[in-house]
Amino acid sequence: MLIPRSVSSLPLPKASLTALHKAGFETVSDLENITLEQLSAELRVPPSACAEILSAASTTAHKAPTSTQPASTLLAIAKKSFSLSAPADLLLGGGLKLGYITEISGPPGCPKERMAVCAVRSAVQNGDNVLFVDTQSMVSPTTLMKSLKGPNSFMPVSSKISLTLADEPRAPQLTSLVVLNSLSFLFQPTSKHTLSNASRNSILERLKHNLSKICASKPVAFVITTNLATKLLDADGSPANFETGKKAVMVPQLGITYLPPGRTYRIMAIRDSPNTGSV
Incomplete structure (x- = not known):
């Protein structure tokens, strides 16, 4: 399913x-x-301002996406894809597509990283270059190399890499797949530093802009893995806190609007078990 536009x-x-x-x-x-x-x-604003808002929303909803790529490149992109897993490929209509972003989120223990590694294997077996950035050291270079089982074009990246999200990801010109593993880890507070909401939103907005620019101009697919966060709700579904909340749901930790609309697919992976479901 395509991500809604913010x-x-x-x-x-x-x-x-x-x-x-x-x-x-x-x-x-x-x-x-x-x-x-x-x-x-x-909104408690004049009708004239609301008319402008509704007009902008209507125009945006019906605006056709544009492309800066030649027809031959678009045809090659449309035919090429990488595999996550059989169920995920079916859900995505044939696997990871170039020019698009696939976010995989889930609780601890779900196969987020395994699916990302499968995408790496699929790309490498196809002869493509891959950039794998792991922000939390969840997947070691040794694990990736073992999963490839043979000659590959994998470019090792240090587990201590410093990724500046405000800049465009630096990848070789012919890279076809970029994996940003555990992206949400970079936004978790630490004992030394905590991002303000304004800084966090600014970084995510610039990340969205740069990813949108890359996907519109280069034949590359992105896989982003993130954790889930608990969101408390009142009985009517409105946001709540620990004192007023009547129920809790799991949602992607970075929210639903930080990735470019029309260019993003979202998968939530949850293990099937006797405890799966809602109460």
Whole structure:
């Protein structure tokens, strides 16, 4: 399933975007079935400003994606894909596609890293170059080399690599697959440093911009693995805290709007067990 587009991407004044976020509107699809009067009442802004918001949302929803690549390249990209696993490939309509991002999230113990390694093996067996960046040392170079079982074009990356998310990922020109493993680990607070919400959102927004630019101009596929976080909700589904929450759900730790809309697929991997499900 394609990831929803964030309201932050709409060409609107900062005041309008702030009002939307404060009222709980996160994606463009949240504005699809709301009237001008309802939006004005929820945002507490004049109808003229709401008309601008709804117009921008409608234009964005129906805007066809553009491409900066020649037709021959687009044809080659459309035919090429890498394998995650049989079930995931079926879900994605044939596997990982060049020019797209696939996020795999799940709780500890689920096969996120195993699926990423399978994608590496598929790309290498196809003769493609791979850049594998592991932010948490969850997959060692030795493990990757063993999984390849033969000659490969894998480019080893130090487990201590410092990845600057505000910049475009540095990869060889002919790299066809980039894996950013445990990306959410970089945003976890430590004893020495904690990112402010403003800094975190700024980094994620710049990451989204650069990934979108790369996917639109280069034949490369991205796999990003992240952890899940617990989100507390009231009985009506609205956000809550530990004192007021009536139920809890697991959601991707980095949220749903940090990756480029129209270019992203999201897979949530959960082990099947007697404890799987909701209570």
